Amino acid sequence: MADNYHHGNLRQALIDTGIRIINEKGEDNLSLRGVAAECGVSRSAPYSHFKDKEELLEAIKGSVNDKFTDELKNACAGTKSADEALIAMGRAYIDFFRRNPDYYTFLFGRQNIVAHLAMDKIHEEDYPPFLLLREMYKKHLKENNLKKSYKEQELDLLKTWAVVHGMASIACMTGVETGIDWDDPDNGVVT
Amino acid sequence: MADNYHHGNLRQALIDTGIRIINEKGEDNLSLRGVAAECGVSRSAPYSHFKDKEELLEAIKGSVNDKFTDELKNACAGTKSADEALIAMGRAYIDFFRRNPDYYTFLFGRQNIVAHLAMDKIHEEDYPPFLLLREMYKKHLKENNLKKSYKEQELDLLKTWAVVHGMASIACMTGVETGIDWDDPDNGVVT
DNA sequence: CAGCCATCTTGACACTGTCAAGTTCGCCAC
DNA sequence: GTGGCGAACTTGACAGTGTCAAGATGGCTG
Numbered sequence: 001m002a003d004n005y006h007h008g009n010l011r012q013a014l015i016d017t018g019i020r021i022i023n024e025k026g027e028d029n030l031s032l033r034g035v036a037a038e039c040g041v042s043r044s045a046p047y048s049h050f051k052d053k054e055e056l057l058e059a060i061k062g063s064v065n066d067k068f069t070d071e072l073k074n075a076c077a078g079t080k081s082a083d084e085a086l087i088a089m090g091r092a093y094i095d096f097f098r099r100n101p102d103y104y105t106f107l108f109g110r111q112n113i114v115a116h117l118a119m120d121k122i123h124e125e126d127y128p129p130f131l132l133l134r135e136m137y138k139k140h141l142k143e144n145n146l147k148k149s150y151k152e153q154e155l156d157l158l159k160t161w162a163v164v165h166g167m168a169s170i171a172c173m174t175g176v177e178t179g180i181d182w183d184d185p186d187n188g189v190v191t
Numbered sequence: 192m193a194d195n196y197h198h199g200n201l202r203q204a205l206i207d208t209g210i211r212i213i214n215e216k217g218e219d220n221l222s223l224r225g226v227a228a229e230c231g232v233s234r235s236a237p238y239s240h241f242k243d244k245e246e247l248l249e250a251i252k253g254s255v256n257d258k259f260t261d262e263l264k265n266a267c268a269g270t271k272s273a274d275e276a277l278i279a280m281g282r283a284y285i286d287f288f289r290r291n292p293d294y295y296t297f298l299f300g301r302q303n304i305v306a307h308l309a310m311d312k313i314h315e316e317d318y319p320p321f322l323l324l325r326e327m328y329k330k331h332l333k334e335n336n337l338k339k340s341y342k343e344q345e346l347d348l349l350k351t352w353a354v355v356h357g358m359a360s361i362a363c364m365t366g367v368e369t370g371i372d373w374d375d376p377d378n379g380v381v382t
Numbered sequence: 383c384a385g386c387c388a389t390c391t392t393g394a395c396a397c398t399g400t401c402a403a404g405t406t407c408g409c410c411a412c
Numbered sequence: 413g414t415g416g417c418g419a420a421c422t423t424g425a426c427a428g429t430g431t432c433a434a435g436a437t438g439g440c441t442g
Contacts, residue, residue, distance in 0.1 A: 031429060043431095047432085109296040158358070165360055167357070170352065170353055222397080233423075234399090235421080236422080239421065244398095
């Protein structure tokens, strides 16, 4: 049967059902054998597409990261100024992980990002969400006619990222409703 | 032999070697059987002290959390004002996870804290490090003769925790050296 | 048509968490 | 002391896991 052999797009199927399983049952309950089974394929078929279980997880991570980055971009899309965009991004960042708490550990747990990007300092890295933040931040400086030293900019970016990222983490841990008027504080931090 | 039976303090021994293994080989490579073996005890001996592997992990987590809280307290100890104490705590918080990056995921990963403390909102929780932060924050308000609404206080605390926690997370992910003059920014955020 | 080779399968192994049943031994009532 | 209770520990067993080696399949290229 041509059904069993040459599945067609097993690689993508594995990634997709992998994401679904993580959503339904959490990262802990994702097994290579399980993913393979749900794709209607034998236990070691995945080894034709991924060296490791780890490599499949990395691929899934990449996919989730794309979705995350898209949501951040969409949040920016409807805004008229860089200031608005920064606020919208902050909201979207936190919302994303409030809606999918499991993704926080999944994306940021372990040494994933380090392994992926091998960056030395934050401002040298190419983590897409951070690139987006920097871009908007520079726009914000231009629009408001602000001049800052490189050091000051670096610190602003780090602080902004930290506060938003921290809020997301806290929101995931506690399930807290961030009853916060982002229009004020985020701006306060950035400027 | 009295050596095999009634180990004496197996419970604590399991926790201690558990911590050691996590330090040496990471959480992923910690197996119940492994811990038991290193304690010179059979594979299911741990089940006399812990219901689960999860219950052992929780115990280890508690132990690590104690160490973390101690370091924060020690950081406060040498300070003369609440403002100084807050800064010292922020530094200690970030330093702790820069020294032990694995602990970040271990402590804050999954739903650990939620499961542990079952808190609804941040200001109602009893997570020791946060209690310490709030205590120092209130001292800071008193020492500086500041009056703030409950809402404002809540927001200050959340923002402060978020920025410090976020910095810690970022530091763990990136291994970045936080070349930051904490004497300025932290104060700026808190006040 | 021949055969290459990516793709997939089956068999096997070591390792894991967990349970049931049995063993050991300190301790307490008699 | 002696009996035995019960906590602490052991051994045997089972299902599930990641991974590899060897073989089967079948679309593509010559």
